[in-house]
Every structure is written in C-alpha cells, then in structure tokens.
Amino acid sequence: xxxxxxxxxxxxAFLLHRxxxxxxxxxxxxxxxxxxxxxxxxxxxxxxxxxxxxxxxKFSEFGLVFLLSVHMFGGLRLMALEWLPWTSGQKTAAASAxxxxxxxxxxxxxxxx
Amino acid sequence: xxxxxxxxVSVWRGAAAGSFQxxxxxxxxxxxxxxxxxxxxxHADPTLxxxxxxxxxxxxxxxxxxxxxxxxTCRTHVKKVLVDGHMEIAPLRNLPVIKDLATDMxxxxxxxxxxxxxxxxxxxxxxxxxxxxxxxxxxxxxNAGIECINCSVCYAACDTVAGNPDYLGxxxxxxxxxxxxxxxxxxKQAILDAVSGVGGCHNCHSQGSCAxxxxxxxxxxxxxxxxxxxxxxNFFRRRAR
Numbered sequence: 001x002x003x004x005x006x007x008x009x010x011x012x013a014f015l016l017h018r019x020x021x022x023x024x025x026x027x028x029x030x031x032x033x034x035x036x037x038x039x040x041x042x043x044x045x046x047x048x049x050x051x052x053x054x055x056x057x058k059f060s061e062f063g064l065v066f067l068l069s070v071h072m073f074g075g076l077r078l079m080a081l082e083w084l085p086w087t088s089g090q091k092t093a094a095a096s097a098x099x100x101x102x103x104x105x106x107x108x109x110x111x112x113x
Numbered sequence: 114x115x116x117x118x119x120x121x122v123s124v125w126r127g128a129a130a131g132s133f134q135x136x137x138x139x140x141x142x143x144x145x146x147x148x149x150x151x152x153x154x155x156h157a158d159p160t161l162x163x164x165x166x167x168x169x170x171x172x173x174x175x176x177x178x179x180x181x182x183x184x185x186t187c188r189t190h191v192k193k194v195l196v197d198g199h200m201e202i203a204p205l206r207n208l209p210v211i212k213d214l215a216t217d218m219x220x221x222x223x224x225x226x227x228x229x230x231x232x233x234x235x236x237x238x239x240x241x242x243x244x245x246x247x248x249x250x251x252x253x254x255x256n257a258g259i260e261c262i263n264c265s266v267c268y269a270a271c272d273t274v275a276g277n278p279d280y281l282g283x284x285x286x287x288x289x290x291x292x293x294x295x296x297x298x299x300x301k302q303a304i305l306d307a308v309s310g311v312g313g314c315h316n317c318h319s320q321g322s323c324a325x326x327x328x329x330x331x332x333x334x335x336x337x338x339x340x341x342x343x344x345x346x347n348f349f350r351r352r353a354r
Contacts, residue, residue, distance in 0.1 A: 004181035005270045010321030010334075081319055082338040 017074030020067045027064065120195060122149055124161065125203040128210045133201065134158075146186035146194065147175050150202060150214065163214035170328065173264030177214050178203040183269035185262075185328040206269040207282075221265045224281045229307040230288030233300025243297055254294040258287045258336050260329045267323035267333050279312035283323035283333030286314050290336035293343065305340075305347050314340040 037045035051057050080086075086094070118140050123133040136153050147165055154161040165175035170188040177186050179194050180201050194200050208216035225231070236243065245252055267283035268274055274282050281289075286308060293304045308314045314337045323333040 005183060005322055005326060006272070006320075008321065008325045010319065010325070014318055014320045078319060081334075082341050085335075085339065085342070 016070055020071040023067050024071055121199045123201040126213055128212055144191045146179055146189045146191060162212040173262035176205055176264040176266045178206055183266040183326055185264055205265055207274045221268055224285040225288055228281045228285040228289040229300055229304040230285050230292055233298050235297055235299040251294040251296050255291045258291045258331055261331060266326050266328055270322035270326040272320055273316050273318055277316055280316045281312050286340055287333040287336035290339050305344050308340050309344040
C-alpha cells in the first residue's frame with residue numbers, strides 16, 4: 001500500500017491524521033450515545049460505567065486520548081503549515097522550541113508524580 | 114541477479130493495458146536510468162517508445178516511474194536506484210499512457226492554463242521595461258518556484274491528483290502562485306478565481322510528495338499554501354465590501 005513515493009514524513013503525518021480522524025468519527029457517536037443515558041436512563045449509564053473498571057476499557061480510554069491528541073496536533077500542524085509562511089529554518093526553530101518546552105514540562109510532570 | 118556486470122530491467126510495454134518486459138542490460142561505471150532505456154531501444158528492442166530531449170535536467174521530458182517513484186531519468190544514476198541488480202521502469206503515474214514509457218502530457222499542460230498560470234500583461238510593448246527589485250517580497254516568492262522544468266514528477270507523485278482527476282495539481286498551482294506574485298501581472302483576481310474552484314488549491318491534503326520528489330527541490334506545497342491563504346483573504350475581503 002505504501003509505495004516508494006509515499007515513504008516520507010509528511011505523508012505519514014497525513015496518514016496518522018486521517019486514521020485518527022476516521023477512528024474518532026466512528027467512536028464519538030457511540031461515546032455521546034452512552035453519555036445520553038445520563039439524561040434518559042441513569043441506571044443504564046451506571047451499569048455501563050462499571051465496564052470502565054475493566055483493563056481493556058481503560059486501555060481503550062488511553063487510546064481515545066491518544067487519538068484526540070494525535071488528531072489535534074495534526075490539525076495544528078496543518079494550520080501552521082498553511083497559515084504561517086515560515087521558512088524551513090523558522091519551522092525547525094519552532095519545532096525545536098516545542099520539543100524543548102515539552103521536555104521541560106515533562107520533567108516537572110515526572111517530579112510531581 | 115548475481116552477475117555484477119549485468120542488471121535486469123523491467124520495462125512497461127503497451128498502453129493503459131500492458132505488462133512489464135524484462136531486459137538484461139550491461140552495467141557501466143557511469144550510467145543514468147535514461148542511458149539504460151536508450152540502450153534497450155538501440156540494442157534490444159527498437160520498438161520501445163520513450164521521451165527525452167536535453168539529457169541534462171533542463172527540459173523536463175524524460176520523467177518516468179523508477180521502482181514506483183517518479184524521477185527525472187536523465188539525472189538519476191542507476192546505482193542509486195538498483196535493488197539487488199534489478200529495477201522497474203514505468204510511465205509516469207496520473208497521466209494517460211500513449212505507448213510504453215511515453216505519456217500524454219496534455220492534461221498536465223491544460224491545467225497550467227486552467228489555473229491561469231499564464232502572463233496577464235499590465236503594459237504594452239511600447240511602454241518602458243518596468244524595474245523589479247530582486248529583494249522585494251513578491252519577487253522573492255516568485256524565485257522559490259520559478260525553476261520548474263514542467264517534468265510532471267510532482268503531478269505523478271500526488272495522491273490527490275490520483276483521487277481527483279479535476280485537481281489542477283502541484284505544478285500548475287505553483288505556476289499560478291508565481292504569476293500571482295508577479296508585480297507585472299494584471300490577472301490576480303482571475304488567478305484566485307481559477308485556483309479556488311472545484312479542482313483548485315483547497316483539494317490539497319498537504320501530503321508533501323510534490324516537495325519531496327521535485328528534482329529541482331522546489332516546494333509546490335508551500336506555493337499551494339500561499340494560494341490557500343490568499344483565496345481565504347480574498348473571500349473575507351469580498352464579504353467585507
């Protein structure tokens with residue numbers, strides 16, 4: 001499927017953005033349908049929430065947050081790409097700044113836990 | 114193939130329907146993919162059709178798919194693309210195949226015109242030549258895309274073109290962006306209208322294959338992003354009026 005001309009970073013970024021978007025589009029209606037029980041049938045919701053103690057559901061929740069963040073960063077990337085006419089040097093500097101600040105924030109986060 | 118003095122080359126034969134034909138070609142110390150195609154045509158099968166002209170990377174005639182990747186064959190060294198003594202040469206993707214390695218480039222060039230990638234004069238030949246400051250912002254933007262050789266490598270690399278035959282494609286849109294930034298051009302609104310239609314710049318998914326594969330290291334994706342910004346500004350300007 002991934003032919004020679006597609007094996008580069010930007011195409012992989014596109015693919016991740018698309019897969020996370022499709023996965024969210026499939027998941028979110030289900031998510032809101034379950035949440036709607038809070039209004040229509042609270043007992044059913046409580047029953048469904050018991051499922052969240054299961055490891056597999058916890059793992060899925062991690063997946064959901066992961067998909068959301070991948071999709072969000074994909075969108076931010078696209079907006080930066082299309083709306084900020086930066087040179088590649090400026091883009092590298094901006095990406096390095098984000099990476100450095102993430103690292104610093106991560107260190108503080110690790111100290112906190 | 115074990116013999117290091119020979120390589121096996123699969124070459125597309127036929128038009129849209131066809132198949133790969135295998136040829137054994139002698140390895141040379143300095144050899145481009147175009148040399149290999151020429152050798153096959155001259156020594157193995159004179160009926161092989163392909164297109165080339167300058168052989169030095171200026172005319173943009175000889176682009177083909179080499180191992181599934183679009184390349185200018187006259188400037189692609191065989192040793193760079195050979196895998197285990199084998200390579201596959203096919204006609205450019207996203208264009209109708211006339212025969213063997215020769216594609217019909219008409220859709221590609223028709224889209225340059227459809228994108229208004231042509232000069233719309235502001236003056237006549239009787240006016241004095243207008244001085245352009247090489248450091249002006251518009252001219253710098255034009256510089257980024259002006260070395261396009263119309264080889265259609267970006268067009269063949271683009272999955273959006275593959276998915277939407279009406280899409281104008283990276284080269285035509287980059288040309289439109291260059292013309293748009295030309296201070297001597299009078300057709301700016303015509304360009305913005307042409308590139309914001311059904312097959313226009315907003316189809317681009319920013320996959321970046323055009324920029325990765327452009328043999329002259331141009332970045333049509335940046336040009337298309339510029340068109341997206343300008344068409345959006347134009348949209349809000351028109352509403353504000």
